[in-house]
Amino acid sequence: MEIPRRKLLDVLNRIDLFADISAGDKERLLVPRHIVKVFPQSDSLIQAGDSDDNFYILLAGKAGIYKAGQRVAEVTPGDFVGEMGFICGEPRTATVTADMDVIAMCLDNKAFAGLPSGLREKIKDRLIGALVKRVDSLNRQLAQYKAGA
Template sequence: MKKITNISKLKLLEFLNRIPLFKNLDANDRRTVSNIPDLVVMIEKGNAFIKQNQLDSDFYILLNGEAEVTVDKQFIAKTTPGNFIGEVGFICNEARSATVTAKTDIIALRVTRDLFDMLPLKVRESIKQKIINGLVDRVSKQNVKIIKLVEQVDTLELKLDPDRDKQPEPENKQDNDGIAHVLNIKKR
């Protein structure tokens, strides 16, 4: 990962104006964000810049390029410009839940926890709320996928075993005499 230091403040502000995460900020607040040192980085193709189970709280917003998200080496999603990555570790200060690898060269904004904490409270809260909204949206989309997959599995299981949901007949059917005997009732 390389720091990009030769980007003008004007160009950086232009980037910030286009990113949904910063839309609620006024011009002065975006200017404050643009003053975060070493904010813009270049991540080379093939670089796993977030690694599952590592403790790291950097948060990334892709400006260009594409990254792949995996969990236990299983593909989960791809992410493209405008999307943010690393928000769970950033917000919760927990080990990473996934690995993120650059599929192309990427230019991104990297926000570290220490630098984020130096931002004014109003700016931090606005960004956190947008991150939380993004997480809720992501979880909702995953829930829809899970429901569809469960329905597909259920349909396939039913095709394999059409009698799956039938209730089994009781093995020992007792006639009325048997019930009367169990209840110690005498027949008339």
């Protein structure tokens, strides 16, 4: 399924991860056409135990994150998954399955390295900021759990 470039740019404009990225950089981000993938409902974006370096940013749709067969989280447009495999090269710790048709931007280390350095830095900075927020949220949840136990 081919998604018109203009529509992809409109979607990128609504994603927080790309908020500070110029229109020209967004255009450059979409140069390799294989960077945007469509996952039909029930297809897996990521399979627990696999080793790859793909990092996904959901542009449309919704997916569930499963550990040991249990749904533990949901991702929606603007969310990203696979960052630990992308950054650390570790095997996948969860399975991510499309709840409905999902359109996602897929970056691997090779595609990421091919981006202009300024764009790579902006994406890395946004990714690090989002990870810091995620760790902070998990720490708060843990503190609440310990306080209630």
